[in-house]
Amino acid sequence: MAKRKTAFVCNECGADYPKWQGQCSACGAWNTLSEFVVDPATPARAASSASRSGYAGELADVQRLDQIELTETPRITTGIGELDRVLGGGLVPGSAVLIGGHPGAGKSTLLLQTLCRLAAQQPCLYITGEESPAQVAMRAERLQLPRDQLKLAAETDVERILDLARKEKPKVLVIDSIQVMFLTALQSAPGSVAQVRESAAALTRFAKQTGTVLLLVGHVTKDGTLAGPKVLEHMIDCSLMLEGSTDSRFRTLRGLKNRFGAVNELGVFAMTQEGLKEVKNPSAIFLNRADDIASGSLVTVVWEGTRPLLVELQALVDQSHFGNPRRVCVGLEQNRLAMLLAVLHRHGGIQVGDQDVFANVVGGVKVMETGADLALLLAIVSSFRDRTLSRELVVFGEVGLSGEIRPVPQGQDRLSEAAKHGFRKAIIARANKPRAAIEGMQVIAVSTLAEALEHI
Numbered sequence: 279m280a281k282r283k284t285a286f287v288c289n290e291c292g293a294d295y296p297k298w299q300g301q302c303s304a305c306g307a308w309n310t311l312s313e314f315v316v317d318p319a320t321p322a323r324a325a326s327s328a329s330r331s332g333y334a335g336e337l338a339d340v341q342r343l344d345q346i347e348l349t350e351t352p353r354i355t356t357g358i359g360e361l362d363r364v365l366g367g368g369l370v371p372g373s374a375v376l377i378g379g380h381p382g383a384g385k386s387t388l389l390l391q392t393l394c395r396l397a398a399q400q401p402c403l404y405i406t407g408e409e410s411p412a413q414v415a416m417r418a419e420r421l422q423l424p425r426d427q428l429k430l431a432a433e434t435d436v437e438r439i440l441d442l443a444r445k446e447k448p449k450v451l452v453i454d455s456i457q458v459m460f461l462t463a464l465q466s467a468p469g470s471v472a473q474v475r476e477s478a479a480a481l482t483r484f485a486k487q488t489g490t491v492l493l494l495v496g497h498v499t500k501d502g503t504l505a506g507p508k509v510l511e512h513m514i515d516c517s518l519m520l521e522g523s524t525d526s527r528f529r530t531l532r533g534l535k536n537r538f539g540a541v542n543e544l545g546v547f548a549m550t551q552e553g554l555k556e557v558k559n560p561s562a563i564f565l566n567r568a569d570d571i572a573s574g575s576l577v578t579v580v581w582e583g584t585r586p587l588l589v590e591l592q593a594l595v596d597q598s599h600f601g602n603p604r605r606v607c608v609g610l611e612q613n614r615l616a617m618l619l620a621v622l623h624r625h626g627g628i629q630v631g632d633q634d635v636f637a638n639v640v641g642g643v644k645v646m647e648t649g650a651d652l653a654l655l656l657a658i659v660s661s662f663r664d665r666t667l668s669r670e671l672v673v674f675g676e677v678g679l680s681g682e683i684r685p686v687p688q689g690q691d692r693l694s695e696a697a698k699h700g701f702r703k704a705i706i707a708r709a710n711k712p713r714a715a716i717e718g719m720q721v722i723a724v725s726t727l728a729e730a731l732e733h734i
Contacts, residue, residue: 286311287471292509312471351538354449354491357395360547360556361388363583364518364531366539369450371489373538374482374513376456378496378504379520384529384547384554385495388520389452390418391553396450397427403448407434407458421553434468436461436477440484448490453481455495457505474506482513511535522549526642528563529554533583542646543583561588561699564641567669574661577672577701578653579692580645586688586695588672590640591650593657598634609639610654618677622655625681625727630662649686651677652705655727656734667734670702675710681727685709693719705730 293304353368485492522529652675689710711723
Protein backbone atom coordinates (compact mmCIF):
# COMPACT_ATOMS: atom_id res chain seq x y z
CA MET A 279 0.00 0.00 0.00
CA ALA A 280 1.30 3.44 -0.94
CA LYS A 281 2.31 5.59 1.97
CA ARG A 282 0.13 8.60 2.67
CA LYS A 283 1.74 11.98 2.34
CA THR A 284 1.03 14.52 5.05
CA ALA A 285 1.45 18.22 4.31
CA PHE A 286 0.96 21.38 6.35
CA VAL A 287 -0.43 24.43 4.57
CA CYS A 288 -0.54 28.03 5.81
CA ASN A 289 -4.07 29.44 5.96
CA GLU A 290 -2.81 32.94 5.15
CA CYS A 291 -0.46 32.50 2.18
CA GLY A 292 -0.86 28.84 1.15
CA ALA A 293 2.79 27.85 1.69
CA ASP A 294 3.44 24.09 2.11
CA TYR A 295 5.66 22.51 4.78
CA PRO A 296 6.58 18.85 5.38
CA LYS A 297 6.03 19.15 9.14
CA TRP A 298 4.23 21.42 11.55
CA GLN A 299 5.87 24.58 12.85
CA GLY A 300 4.59 27.48 14.87
CA GLN A 301 5.35 30.28 12.44
CA CYS A 302 5.00 30.37 8.67
CA SER A 303 8.38 31.24 7.16
CA ALA A 304 6.77 32.74 4.05
CA CYS A 305 4.37 35.32 5.54
CA GLY A 306 5.43 35.36 9.22
CA ALA A 307 1.98 34.46 10.60
CA TRP A 308 1.75 32.37 13.77
CA ASN A 309 -0.34 29.21 14.30
CA THR A 310 -1.76 29.20 10.75
CA LEU A 311 -0.53 25.78 9.57
CA SER A 312 -3.21 23.14 9.04
CA GLU A 313 -2.59 19.47 8.40
CA PHE A 314 -4.11 17.51 5.53
CA VAL A 315 -3.44 14.13 3.96
CA VAL A 316 -3.00 13.76 0.21
CA ASP A 317 -3.88 10.46 -1.46
CA PRO A 318 -0.92 9.53 -3.72
CA ALA A 319 -2.96 6.99 -5.69
CA THR A 320 -2.82 9.04 -8.88
CA PRO A 321 -1.79 7.39 -12.16
CA ALA A 322 1.63 8.44 -13.39
CA ARG A 323 0.29 9.03 -16.89
CA ALA A 324 -2.26 11.55 -15.63
CA ALA A 325 0.38 13.34 -13.61
CA SER A 326 2.78 13.53 -16.54
CA SER A 327 0.10 14.72 -18.98
CA ALA A 328 -1.06 17.36 -16.52
CA SER A 329 2.50 18.65 -16.16
CA ARG A 330 2.75 19.07 -19.96
CA SER A 331 -0.40 21.19 -20.26
CA GLY A 332 -0.85 24.84 -19.48
CA TYR A 333 -3.32 26.42 -17.10
CA ALA A 334 -5.83 26.97 -19.90
CA GLY A 335 -5.55 23.38 -21.16
CA GLU A 336 -2.72 23.61 -23.70
CA LEU A 337 0.89 24.75 -23.72
CA ALA A 338 1.07 28.33 -24.94
CA ASP A 339 3.59 29.58 -27.51
CA VAL A 340 6.08 32.31 -26.65
CA GLN A 341 5.20 35.62 -28.31
CA ARG A 342 6.41 39.18 -28.23
CA LEU A 343 4.09 41.65 -26.60
CA ASP A 344 3.48 43.55 -29.85
CA GLN A 345 2.50 40.32 -31.64
CA ILE A 346 -0.49 39.68 -29.39
CA GLU A 347 -3.77 40.57 -31.07
CA LEU A 348 -5.85 42.94 -28.98
CA THR A 349 -9.54 42.01 -29.02
CA GLU A 350 -12.20 43.42 -26.75
CA THR A 351 -13.68 40.69 -24.60
CA PRO A 352 -17.49 40.65 -24.84
CA ARG A 353 -19.24 40.86 -21.51
CA ILE A 354 -22.43 39.21 -20.33
CA THR A 355 -24.76 41.75 -18.76
CA THR A 356 -26.61 40.43 -15.74
CA GLY A 357 -29.58 42.79 -16.03
CA ILE A 358 -28.82 44.20 -12.56
CA GLY A 359 -27.18 47.61 -12.98
CA GLU A 360 -25.47 47.78 -9.59
CA LEU A 361 -23.96 44.30 -10.02
CA ASP A 362 -22.71 45.14 -13.51
CA ARG A 363 -21.17 48.33 -12.12
CA VAL A 364 -19.17 46.45 -9.48
CA LEU A 365 -18.11 43.80 -12.01
CA GLY A 366 -16.82 46.48 -14.35
CA GLY A 367 -19.56 46.24 -16.99
CA GLY A 368 -20.72 42.62 -16.74
CA LEU A 369 -19.45 39.05 -16.55
CA VAL A 370 -16.35 38.16 -18.58
CA PRO A 371 -16.36 34.66 -20.20
CA GLY A 372 -13.77 32.41 -18.61
CA SER A 373 -13.54 34.44 -15.42
CA ALA A 374 -13.87 33.25 -11.83
CA VAL A 375 -15.80 35.49 -9.43
CA LEU A 376 -15.88 34.97 -5.66
CA ILE A 377 -18.77 36.48 -3.68
CA GLY A 378 -18.41 36.51 0.11
CA GLY A 379 -20.52 37.81 2.96
CA HIS A 380 -21.98 37.08 6.36
CA PRO A 381 -24.80 34.53 6.74
CA GLY A 382 -28.07 36.12 5.71
CA ALA A 383 -26.47 38.94 3.72
CA GLY A 384 -28.19 37.76 0.53
CA LYS A 385 -25.46 36.02 -1.48
CA SER A 386 -27.63 33.12 -2.66
CA THR A 387 -30.57 35.45 -3.26
CA LEU A 388 -28.51 37.76 -5.47
CA LEU A 389 -27.09 34.88 -7.52
CA LEU A 390 -30.48 33.20 -7.88
CA GLN A 391 -32.01 36.43 -9.15
CA THR A 392 -29.14 36.88 -11.60
CA LEU A 393 -29.25 33.35 -13.00
CA CYS A 394 -33.02 33.25 -13.36
CA ARG A 395 -32.72 36.30 -15.62
CA LEU A 396 -29.67 35.04 -17.53
CA ALA A 397 -31.18 31.59 -18.10
CA ALA A 398 -33.66 33.06 -20.56
CA GLN A 399 -30.77 34.17 -22.80
CA GLN A 400 -28.13 31.44 -22.41
CA PRO A 401 -27.65 28.12 -20.61
CA CYS A 402 -26.92 28.42 -16.88
CA LEU A 403 -26.28 25.82 -14.19
CA TYR A 404 -26.80 26.38 -10.47
CA ILE A 405 -25.01 23.92 -8.15
CA THR A 406 -26.28 24.00 -4.58
CA GLY A 407 -24.35 22.20 -1.88
CA GLU A 408 -25.98 23.65 1.23
CA GLU A 409 -29.67 23.58 0.28
CA SER A 410 -31.93 21.03 -1.34
CA PRO A 411 -33.44 21.73 -4.77
CA ALA A 412 -36.84 22.12 -3.12
CA GLN A 413 -35.54 24.90 -0.88
CA VAL A 414 -34.05 26.78 -3.84
CA ALA A 415 -37.31 26.38 -5.79
CA MET A 416 -39.31 27.70 -2.83
CA ARG A 417 -37.07 30.77 -2.64
CA ALA A 418 -37.45 31.40 -6.37
CA GLU A 419 -41.23 31.14 -6.05
CA ARG A 420 -41.26 33.50 -3.07
CA LEU A 421 -39.21 36.03 -5.01
CA GLN A 422 -41.51 35.60 -8.05
CA LEU A 423 -38.63 34.64 -10.36
CA PRO A 424 -39.00 32.74 -13.66
CA ARG A 425 -38.16 29.07 -13.05
CA ASP A 426 -38.71 27.46 -16.45
CA GLN A 427 -35.18 27.96 -17.85
CA LEU A 428 -32.68 27.63 -15.00
CA LYS A 429 -31.10 24.18 -14.47
CA LEU A 430 -30.32 23.12 -10.91
CA ALA A 431 -28.37 20.30 -9.26
CA ALA A 432 -27.57 19.44 -5.64
CA GLU A 433 -24.00 18.10 -5.53
CA THR A 434 -20.81 18.56 -3.51
CA ASP A 435 -18.40 16.26 -5.37
CA VAL A 436 -16.28 18.43 -7.65
CA GLU A 437 -15.59 15.60 -10.12
CA ARG A 438 -19.32 14.96 -10.59
CA ILE A 439 -19.95 18.70 -10.93
CA LEU A 440 -17.36 18.89 -13.71
CA ASP A 441 -19.00 15.93 -15.48
CA LEU A 442 -22.37 17.68 -15.26
CA ALA A 443 -20.85 20.90 -16.58
CA ARG A 444 -19.24 19.11 -19.54
CA LYS A 445 -22.58 17.54 -20.36
CA GLU A 446 -24.76 20.64 -19.96
CA LYS A 447 -22.15 23.13 -21.31
CA PRO A 448 -23.41 26.16 -19.38
CA LYS A 449 -22.22 29.67 -20.06
CA VAL A 450 -22.58 30.60 -16.37
CA LEU A 451 -21.87 28.17 -13.52
CA VAL A 452 -22.68 28.93 -9.86
CA ILE A 453 -21.14 26.98 -6.96
CA ASP A 454 -22.94 27.56 -3.65
CA SER A 455 -20.69 27.29 -1.78
CA ILE A 456 -17.00 26.47 -2.24
CA GLN A 457 -16.56 25.55 1.45
CA VAL A 458 -18.76 22.43 1.12
CA MET A 459 -17.16 21.10 -2.08
CA PHE A 460 -14.66 18.23 -1.94
CA LEU A 461 -12.40 16.07 -4.08
CA THR A 462 -12.35 12.35 -3.39
CA ALA A 463 -8.58 12.23 -3.97
CA LEU A 464 -8.05 14.23 -0.77
CA GLN A 465 -8.69 12.61 2.58
CA SER A 466 -9.35 15.82 4.49
CA ALA A 467 -12.87 16.99 5.32
CA PRO A 468 -14.77 19.52 3.19
CA GLY A 469 -13.97 23.08 4.19
CA SER A 470 -10.35 22.36 5.06
CA VAL A 471 -7.49 24.28 3.51
CA ALA A 472 -6.59 21.54 1.05
CA GLN A 473 -10.18 20.87 -0.08
CA VAL A 474 -11.02 24.54 -0.63
CA ARG A 475 -7.80 25.22 -2.51
CA GLU A 476 -7.87 22.15 -4.76
CA SER A 477 -11.61 22.36 -5.43
CA ALA A 478 -11.35 26.01 -6.43
CA ALA A 479 -8.33 25.24 -8.61
CA ALA A 480 -10.16 22.44 -10.46
CA LEU A 481 -13.26 24.55 -11.04
CA THR A 482 -11.23 27.58 -12.14
CA ARG A 483 -9.21 25.45 -14.54
CA PHE A 484 -12.44 24.19 -16.11
CA ALA A 485 -13.73 27.76 -16.44
CA LYS A 486 -10.54 28.90 -18.19
CA GLN A 487 -10.55 25.94 -20.59
CA THR A 488 -14.21 26.23 -21.63
CA GLY A 489 -14.81 29.98 -21.35
CA THR A 490 -17.47 29.47 -18.67
CA VAL A 491 -18.24 32.19 -16.14
CA LEU A 492 -17.65 30.70 -12.69
CA LEU A 493 -19.42 32.26 -9.68
CA LEU A 494 -18.27 30.97 -6.30
CA VAL A 495 -19.99 31.68 -2.99
CA GLY A 496 -17.56 31.98 -0.08
CA HIS A 497 -18.09 31.94 3.67
CA VAL A 498 -16.54 34.47 6.03
CA THR A 499 -14.90 34.02 9.42
CA LYS A 500 -15.97 35.73 12.63
CA ASP A 501 -13.48 38.49 11.81
CA GLY A 502 -15.33 39.24 8.56
CA THR A 503 -12.63 37.93 6.21
CA LEU A 504 -13.12 35.22 3.61
CA ALA A 505 -12.71 31.74 5.03
CA GLY A 506 -10.17 29.35 3.56
CA PRO A 507 -6.61 29.81 2.35
CA LYS A 508 -5.43 33.22 1.22
CA VAL A 509 -4.36 31.70 -2.09
CA LEU A 510 -8.07 31.35 -2.94
CA GLU A 511 -8.30 35.10 -3.45
CA HIS A 512 -5.25 35.00 -5.71
CA MET A 513 -6.66 32.29 -7.98
CA ILE A 514 -9.91 34.04 -8.83
CA ASP A 515 -10.27 37.08 -11.11
CA CYS A 516 -12.80 39.08 -9.11
CA SER A 517 -13.54 39.18 -5.39
CA LEU A 518 -16.77 40.77 -4.15
CA MET A 519 -18.01 41.28 -0.59
CA LEU A 520 -21.71 41.65 0.21
CA GLU A 521 -22.08 43.58 3.45
CA GLY A 522 -25.01 44.67 5.55
CA SER A 523 -26.19 44.44 9.13
CA THR A 524 -29.21 42.38 10.09
CA ASP A 525 -31.08 45.44 11.39
CA SER A 526 -30.73 47.31 8.10
CA ARG A 527 -32.53 46.56 4.87
CA PHE A 528 -29.69 47.93 2.74
CA ARG A 529 -26.83 45.83 1.41
CA THR A 530 -23.58 47.08 -0.12
CA LEU A 531 -21.62 45.08 -2.67
CA ARG A 532 -17.97 46.14 -2.75
CA GLY A 533 -15.31 44.99 -5.21
CA LEU A 534 -12.10 44.03 -3.40
CA LYS A 535 -10.28 42.68 -6.46
CA ASN A 536 -11.17 42.97 -10.13
CA ARG A 537 -8.95 42.17 -13.08
CA PHE A 538 -11.53 43.50 -15.51
CA GLY A 539 -12.67 46.72 -13.84
CA ALA A 540 -12.19 49.28 -11.09
CA VAL A 541 -11.42 48.19 -7.53
CA ASN A 542 -13.46 49.43 -4.55
CA GLU A 543 -16.53 49.97 -6.73
CA LEU A 544 -19.66 50.05 -4.62
CA GLY A 545 -23.14 48.79 -5.42
CA VAL A 546 -26.12 49.43 -3.14
CA PHE A 547 -29.15 47.13 -2.85
CA ALA A 548 -32.31 47.17 -0.77
CA MET A 549 -33.58 43.89 0.70
CA THR A 550 -37.30 43.59 0.00
CA GLN A 551 -39.88 40.81 -0.06
CA GLU A 552 -39.05 40.31 -3.74
CA GLY A 553 -35.32 39.98 -3.17
CA LEU A 554 -32.53 42.48 -3.65
CA LYS A 555 -33.52 45.63 -5.51
CA GLU A 556 -30.82 47.93 -6.85
CA VAL A 557 -30.60 51.47 -5.52
CA LYS A 558 -29.68 53.73 -8.41
CA ASN A 559 -29.25 56.89 -6.31
CA PRO A 560 -27.59 55.85 -3.03
CA SER A 561 -26.87 59.43 -1.94
CA ALA A 562 -30.60 60.17 -1.65
CA ILE A 563 -30.97 57.29 0.82
CA PHE A 564 -27.94 58.03 2.97
CA LEU A 565 -28.94 61.71 3.16
CA ASN A 566 -32.35 61.06 4.68
CA ARG A 567 -31.72 63.55 7.47
CA ALA A 568 -34.10 64.75 10.17
CA ASP A 569 -35.89 68.08 9.92
CA ASP A 570 -34.07 69.45 12.98
CA ILE A 571 -30.32 68.94 12.56
CA ALA A 572 -28.50 68.41 15.85
CA SER A 573 -24.92 69.33 16.58
CA GLY A 574 -22.26 66.89 15.40
CA SER A 575 -23.93 66.13 12.06
CA LEU A 576 -22.17 66.94 8.77
CA VAL A 577 -22.28 65.69 5.19
CA THR A 578 -19.20 64.70 3.21
CA VAL A 579 -18.60 63.38 -0.30
CA VAL A 580 -16.60 60.17 -0.68
CA TRP A 581 -15.45 58.61 -3.93
CA GLU A 582 -16.50 54.99 -4.37
CA GLY A 583 -15.02 53.38 -7.47
CA THR A 584 -16.20 55.53 -10.34
CA ARG A 585 -18.87 57.73 -8.72
CA PRO A 586 -19.24 60.18 -5.82
CA LEU A 587 -21.38 59.28 -2.83
CA LEU A 588 -22.79 61.68 -0.25
CA VAL A 589 -22.90 60.31 3.30
CA GLU A 590 -23.70 61.84 6.66
CA LEU A 591 -21.12 61.74 9.45
CA GLN A 592 -22.26 61.94 13.06
CA ALA A 593 -20.04 62.65 16.05
CA LEU A 594 -20.84 62.69 19.75
CA VAL A 595 -18.44 64.11 22.34
CA ASP A 596 -19.39 63.54 25.97
CA GLN A 597 -17.71 63.81 29.35
CA SER A 598 -15.90 60.58 30.20
CA HIS A 599 -16.72 58.88 33.49
CA PHE A 600 -13.70 56.58 33.33
CA GLY A 601 -9.99 57.09 33.50
CA ASN A 602 -9.51 55.96 29.91
CA PRO A 603 -11.82 57.89 27.52
CA ARG A 604 -13.48 55.80 24.83
CA ARG A 605 -12.92 56.14 21.08
CA VAL A 606 -15.65 54.28 19.19
CA CYS A 607 -15.99 54.24 15.38
CA VAL A 608 -18.73 52.70 13.23
CA GLY A 609 -17.90 52.75 9.53
CA LEU A 610 -14.57 54.55 10.10
CA GLU A 611 -11.06 53.52 11.07
CA GLN A 612 -10.42 53.83 14.78
CA ASN A 613 -6.68 54.47 14.47
CA ARG A 614 -7.41 57.26 12.01
CA LEU A 615 -9.74 58.88 14.54
CA ALA A 616 -7.06 58.82 17.26
CA MET A 617 -4.58 60.49 14.90
CA LEU A 618 -7.07 63.18 13.87
CA LEU A 619 -7.87 63.99 17.50
CA ALA A 620 -4.15 64.56 18.12
CA VAL A 621 -4.00 66.91 15.11
CA LEU A 622 -7.08 68.74 16.42
CA HIS A 623 -5.36 69.34 19.76
CA ARG A 624 -2.00 70.36 18.37
CA HIS A 625 -3.05 72.52 15.40
CA GLY A 626 -6.65 73.39 16.28
CA GLY A 627 -6.23 74.19 19.96
CA ILE A 628 -9.16 71.99 21.03
CA GLN A 629 -8.52 69.39 23.73
CA VAL A 630 -10.86 66.39 23.90
CA GLY A 631 -8.49 64.06 25.70
CA ASP A 632 -10.85 63.76 28.68
CA GLN A 633 -13.96 63.24 26.52
CA ASP A 634 -15.57 60.14 25.06
CA VAL A 635 -15.68 60.45 21.26
CA PHE A 636 -18.15 58.43 19.19
CA ALA A 637 -18.18 58.59 15.37
CA ASN A 638 -20.71 57.00 13.04
CA VAL A 639 -21.44 56.85 9.31
CA VAL A 640 -25.21 56.88 8.75
CA GLY A 641 -26.63 54.08 6.63
CA GLY A 642 -24.08 51.38 7.41
CA VAL A 643 -21.57 52.52 4.77
CA LYS A 644 -17.87 52.02 5.44
CA VAL A 645 -15.77 55.06 4.56
CA MET A 646 -12.36 53.78 3.46
CA GLU A 647 -10.73 56.94 2.11
CA THR A 648 -9.07 59.88 3.85
CA GLY A 649 -11.21 62.50 2.10
CA ALA A 650 -13.61 62.48 5.07
CA ASP A 651 -10.96 63.64 7.59
CA LEU A 652 -11.91 67.31 7.59
CA ALA A 653 -15.64 66.59 7.81
CA LEU A 654 -15.09 64.25 10.76
CA LEU A 655 -13.06 66.82 12.69
CA LEU A 656 -15.59 69.58 12.08
CA ALA A 657 -18.40 67.26 13.22
CA ILE A 658 -16.45 66.51 16.42
CA VAL A 659 -15.93 70.24 17.08
CA SER A 660 -19.63 70.86 16.42
CA SER A 661 -20.63 68.29 19.03
CA PHE A 662 -17.98 69.45 21.50
CA ARG A 663 -19.09 73.11 21.26
CA ASP A 664 -22.76 72.10 20.88
CA ARG A 665 -23.13 74.27 17.79
CA THR A 666 -25.27 73.15 14.87
CA LEU A 667 -23.71 73.36 11.43
CA SER A 668 -25.61 74.55 8.38
CA ARG A 669 -27.87 72.04 6.70
CA GLU A 670 -26.59 73.16 3.30
CA LEU A 671 -22.89 72.66 4.17
CA VAL A 672 -20.76 69.90 2.67
CA VAL A 673 -17.10 69.31 3.60
CA PHE A 674 -14.32 67.10 2.25
CA GLY A 675 -10.53 67.12 2.44
CA GLU A 676 -7.62 65.14 3.87
CA VAL A 677 -5.96 66.35 7.06
CA GLY A 678 -2.20 65.98 7.41
CA LEU A 679 -0.21 65.59 10.62
CA SER A 680 1.05 69.17 10.37
CA GLY A 681 -2.52 70.50 10.21
CA GLU A 682 -2.58 71.15 6.46
CA ILE A 683 -5.62 70.33 4.33
CA ARG A 684 -4.61 68.18 1.39
CA PRO A 685 -6.62 67.84 -1.84
CA VAL A 686 -8.61 64.75 -2.73
CA PRO A 687 -9.08 63.21 -6.19
CA GLN A 688 -12.10 64.09 -8.35
CA GLY A 689 -12.83 67.29 -6.43
CA GLN A 690 -14.85 68.87 -9.25
CA ASP A 691 -17.12 65.83 -9.56
CA ARG A 692 -17.71 65.80 -5.82
CA LEU A 693 -18.78 69.42 -5.82
CA SER A 694 -21.10 68.83 -8.77
CA GLU A 695 -22.73 65.89 -6.98
CA ALA A 696 -23.22 67.99 -3.84
CA ALA A 697 -24.75 70.87 -5.82
CA LYS A 698 -27.10 68.41 -7.51
CA HIS A 699 -28.49 67.42 -4.09
CA GLY A 700 -29.14 70.99 -2.99
CA PHE A 701 -26.00 71.91 -1.03
CA ARG A 702 -25.11 75.59 -1.27
CA LYS A 703 -21.88 75.85 0.71
CA ALA A 704 -18.70 73.76 0.65
CA ILE A 705 -15.44 73.80 2.62
CA ILE A 706 -12.69 72.08 0.65
CA ALA A 707 -8.91 72.06 0.22
CA ARG A 708 -7.45 75.04 -1.58
CA ALA A 709 -5.97 72.81 -4.29
CA ASN A 710 -9.47 71.46 -5.06
CA LYS A 711 -10.94 74.90 -5.68
CA PRO A 712 -12.65 74.86 -9.11
CA ARG A 713 -11.48 77.32 -11.74
CA ALA A 714 -15.03 78.20 -12.74
CA ALA A 715 -17.65 79.07 -10.16
CA ILE A 716 -20.41 76.53 -9.54
CA GLU A 717 -23.85 78.08 -9.90
CA GLY A 718 -25.67 78.37 -6.59
CA MET A 719 -22.76 77.15 -4.44
CA GLN A 720 -20.33 79.08 -2.27
CA VAL A 721 -16.96 77.32 -2.23
CA ILE A 722 -14.61 78.11 0.68
CA ALA A 723 -11.05 76.94 0.05
CA VAL A 724 -8.84 76.42 3.10
CA SER A 725 -5.23 75.33 3.50
CA THR A 726 -5.01 74.62 7.24
CA LEU A 727 -7.23 73.14 9.91
CA ALA A 728 -7.23 76.40 11.90
CA GLU A 729 -8.54 78.25 8.87
CA ALA A 730 -11.34 75.71 8.45
CA LEU A 731 -12.35 76.07 12.10
CA GLU A 732 -12.73 79.83 11.65
CA HIS A 733 -15.42 79.36 9.00
CA ILE A 734 -17.71 77.32 11.27
